[in-house]
Amino acid sequence: MPIIVKVDICVGCEACANECPFGAIKMKDEKAVIGDKCTLCGTCVDICPSFAIEMTDEPRSAPAADLSAYKGVWVFAEQRNNKIVPVACELLGEGRRLADSLGEELSAVLFGTGMDVEAKSLIEAGADRVYQVEDGLLNEFHEDAYADALSQLIKKYKPEIVLAGATSIGRAFVPIVATRVRTGLTADCTALGIDSENKNLLQTRPAFGGNIMATIACPNNRPQMATVRPGVMKRLPADTGRTGEIIKEAPAGPLASRTRLLETIEEAGHKINISEAEIIVSGGRGMGEKGFELLKEIADMLGGVVGATRAAVDSGWMPYPRQIGQTGRTVCPRLYIACGISGAIQHLAGMQSSDMIIAINKDPDAPIFNVADIGIVGDVFEVLPAFARKLKELKG
């Protein structure tokens, strides 16, 4: 084990045992003992006031290649049905900021045919360059064809940073790419930055359903890759005057796929993609079936959509695609109104990074109030109808 407690220095203060994110440190005879659950995250090394815990540097894999050969920030511009998804433009906004602070260029990668207008829109959203891989197979999503196309581009052009949306497509194929090019990938990031000392990309992400945050770097491998949660980064206003270079790339060989798309089905409950909604009015067990009609009415007036807890979905009041939480979707809208939701940790995991959370619940001690910016203690069946009436008056 490359981590040791120097027993002669350890004063038994238990600071490490209390802070260990993995519960891996126990006290024995007033000395810290690191157990099997240790993941070598190093939290205890930083926290120990007596400097009694040391992590010996393992012979880490030497840099695979000359890291300075890797230049530029890339954004994978995901498209569905020939439309660029919103997170791609958000990433171009963030990518612009990162590229400028590194003094490097920002490029977008676009897959599929008949996408010339979209390619130009990526320049307007902040890209200096667009690599456009025009292959009919890439019009639809296939894990292996997408992974082949992106891996080939990375090997050819050697970008320093590659960002993609943490969408069902991004999270499915980008890990294959990172595995193939032998580099690190950080999932579902909510903040990115550049280390002022060594220019490494610092990638911050929630874990344990948002109960802890981790900042991760990829010091010895390139590119540094991350998927980023939709709705977190800010897009730039489209600048129609911006110019850039569009490079049409042919795949190195014919792309193939071992999967075949037979059919795409849009479901009523799915039509609204709750992960990209800006305003969500969400209900729990306390709402009842009738209560959800009220939520729908309010959501419509606010220009938002209705979400639900697992209990409400299990009761059949809302379809599964609207479920928010650990076993449903993770959302981070501008506004989240939690109605009759107590705030089980599994639900909080799916919504606590929302910009503004308003909670309405009759139990003043409900855990939902711990994450809410504004709390209203009251009966949802009194507060919400009053709220709906006032909204209606405003609409005239």
Add this chain to the structure above:
Amino acid sequence: MNIAVCVKQVPDASEVKIDKATGTMVREGVPAILNPFDTYAVEEAICLKEKHGGKVTTVTMGPPQAGDVLKHTVAMGADDVMLISDRAFAGADTWATSYTLGLGLKKLDSLDLVICGKQAIDGDTAQVGPGIAENLGLPFVAYVRKIVDVSNGKMKVERLIEDGYEVVEVSLPAVITVVKEINTPRMPSLKGKMKAKSLEIKPLSAEAIGAEAEKIGLAGSPTKVMKVFSPPPKGNRERIEGTPDEQAARLVEKLKGLKII
């Protein structure tokens, strides 16, 4: 069908409490369980075996006590288990974990299918499933919500996407990850529990699976955790008091201030 299911032992999220004073997670005394998403993967594998015959093997990488979750899968109906356990694996990120599980899976004969849960509830990365597929050189389909049909070396599945689902055909052998919608996991049977109880698990070491030292554990992991911290507690917390009418009126004012209405 010969099916392998990759599983992980995780802390039980429903037992995790937040210390109100410090805002940090209380991890003391939190029981370890089979990752909830993996229970769907195990259930689906057992259903396929019941329909098509064959064998279900569950595989995990972790400390020796991770064998407990393998026993749980046997109690549910898995036939065989593989525990890959070695100090040298400590600190593995998703790259090194995928590599290690890939090597373990290569030791299983004539696999038709590898099933993983969508993600683990502690790391939430969803990266090991696709990483395993790449290590095995197999096709991959993520977020499967239904297996429609298996025939002639092919499998037809429904895959969840943002605005609906896709019906996809994949050639076998393949790797898939499954979502909660796919089934309702069974409870362990009494017979299964008896079998699990008497099961002796021999862990496989790094050497036993032929792992290269520079590709496992902390040393083999491209990513490095720089800092772990509790999310900052939310500031500006406020309560709106009054009668329901007054509360509703204040709420409307707030939303106007936020330029939402």
